[in-house]
Amino acid sequence: MNKQFEPVIVGFLCNWCSYRAADLAGTARIHYAPNMRPIRVMCSGRVDPQFVLKALREGADGVMIAGCHPGECHYVEGNIKTLRRFILLKKMLAQLGIEDERVQLIWASASEGIILAEAVNRMTEQIRALGPLNWQEKVLGGGNGHGHPAVIEPAQEAEEVLYD
């Protein structure tokens, strides 16, 4: 019997909005995919890109960063800084060949348990469809783990530019 692939997602939830959204989802007994494992940070702005890379390298198939809605940040605009950082991070992840769906930034206020739960469900399904991340092969370029980190398949467009 084939067991369905269960992705592991690390969630970085901000203390004020999204962690409480997850609390509320539980309190309201909203059932959702058990695949997201939350880590509390005071603000999504605390999420250092190296945390995301660390999680992916350590075996996570995806990372969710969740913060307060723009304009509702407990720390005025920490989430805006997260957003800026996130865009840069995504550029880098794309170069490593990591699919867009694997690292997501969502907004959920403390009263939006349902939004958080739906986001977890959606992301779980998307990553399930993609399959495991396999950092070793995908990023380090080789199953033996001794591959050189610099050996990365250039993206199609990049190739075209190169040979233009």
Add this chain to the structure above:
Amino acid sequence: MSEKVGVYICHCGTNIAKTVDVEEVALWAGEQDHVDVAREYKFMCSSLGQELIEEDIKEKGLTKIVVASCSPHMHEKTFRTACVRGGLNPFMFEMANIREHDSWTTDDREAATLKAKALTKAAIERVIHNQPLEPLPVEINPNTLVVGGGIAGISAALELAEAGNHVYLVEREPSIGGHMAQLDKTFPTLDCSACILTPKMVDVGQHPNITLLTYSEVEAVGGYLGNFDVTVRKKARYVDEEHCTGCGICIEKCPYKVVDNVFEAGLGARKVIYRPFPQAVPKYPVIDTENCVYFQRGKCKACQIFCPTDPNSIDFEQQDEILQIVVGNIILATGFDLFDVSQIPQYGYGRLANVFTSLEFERMVNASGPTDGKIVLRDLETPPESVVIIHCVGSRDENYHKYCSKVCCMYSLKFAHLIHERLPEAEVYNCYIDMRTPGKGYEEFYNRLLEEGTHFIRGKVAEVSDVARIEEEEGKLIVQVADTLISKQRRIPVDMVILSPAMEARNDSQEVSQLFRMGCDFDGFFVERHPKLDPVATMTEGIYIAGACQGPKDVPDTVSQGAAAAARVASFISRGTVMMEPIRASINQELCSGCRICNTMCPYNAIVFHEDSNVSEVITALCQGCGTCVAACPSGIITGAHFTNDQLLAQIEGILWDVRSNLDLVPVE
């Protein structure tokens, strides 16, 4: 590292144990590195559960504690205190949330148990890196800002002022009073609203401990609990408050009238220089410059000409004033708006003259209102022979607001009573979905109305129209309603229809919540810290909410919240100093390269740059601990206490314990 960790897995009755195999998690936890003891227990938060921790610390010499149970927002404090009793620093503790984030979100026992292990392992790995921290003392400025002068704000301000504390009460309109000042009688006792409200308004106006700032708004808020810097704009009234005696001659002599859409809900008129109502506090009038002929065309000045004071109190040159105040705490009491009934066109408001809103009716029945308390049709003469009152207009309606507005059933009953009282011959129909009268004396009031002969029709009104089908309907408003008690469509021809609209969040509640850095919910109402246990605090320390800004409620509930918020603030003031979580950032001065990237990251301007030594420094008192600078520092030399890189990286490793790839293969850093 010779850490000795104690791990405690809570059953929470069956809340956790039903879905998570707690015995299995405890057994497994006992085998993890550094774990000295692992137990499971029915209720860790019980005094017996807490004693388990205390005794283990003392007997086994534990250095770190992990409790896997509910959300830290629930019991982190409880367990930290238990650690302190056992002799540990409170920060040597870590909590794994296996209830809200796990057992309550799935029925899959296997998955829930795996997730519980991951969360517990994350906490174990993290706690090993926890450092002892000491709470930070913060001094509380004894002054308080109350925003909104409805009955919520009035109650809060008076409670605090009576206890000897200074209060700044900021109200946007020219007078305090809020919606309650517009009401005639108040359910269920039917005491006259003005009679119970006016004395309180006067107390506010005269209280030596209250600085009343009406016709004013908060423009900016800085700082934090204990020390908020608030900027208030006091709009120009064009009346000199120092010399005006409030005699009202200017109002009398002003030759121009406009429709009063605020206080009289559009049903009456007011002068261009005006006081919203005779009992207004403060008594000074305001010039409505948009409609004032002098301001628009440079001619008139009747108010100034007739002003009897010396020096003259009318000051056309007056400017807005910007005031800076410092307060320790803030209470928001900005109240509610009414749903715009014209959004439901089939009810005919604005198109059919004799469809009224509840607020218009309140003004109409009010003895000092535009009709001197006479219940009449839009021609302001004819009394209606029959009236339909429609409940739940925009409430309990998928298309508008799903929630129940809580007070409309009761005031709709009150309206029926007032109509019976003043027009004994009139037929009164209440069309309701469900009759909601929970509250002291409320059900009794409903029974009284049943006896008074009100017709109660259970059903949602489909339409109000003026298209007659039979002779009796000619010249009438026809209310089409499905009477669900007799399973029949009914057409009720009446003279007057009153709509009871939903109570909504203020249309600017989003901006206000941003200004004060706290949250509002989907419907725009301000969010309390905990829906049951902390109903007047917000997620932001030092900011409280009271009254209808938090959700629809009647006067008794509003007053209770006002007093509750005041009590919370008073307890801070009387303590003088509070201990805050020491979750703050600090910069290693030795290693700082002076790049200044962190300087612009800080939303509180808590990071200063020392030109002389070329390094940045965090001012601890200003830092709120978000950690944005920590993540941004390119040298990685800013430490976010209790959320250090070491702690978080270890937590990531722990949470992925079951899927971690073989690290030996990867050349790390």
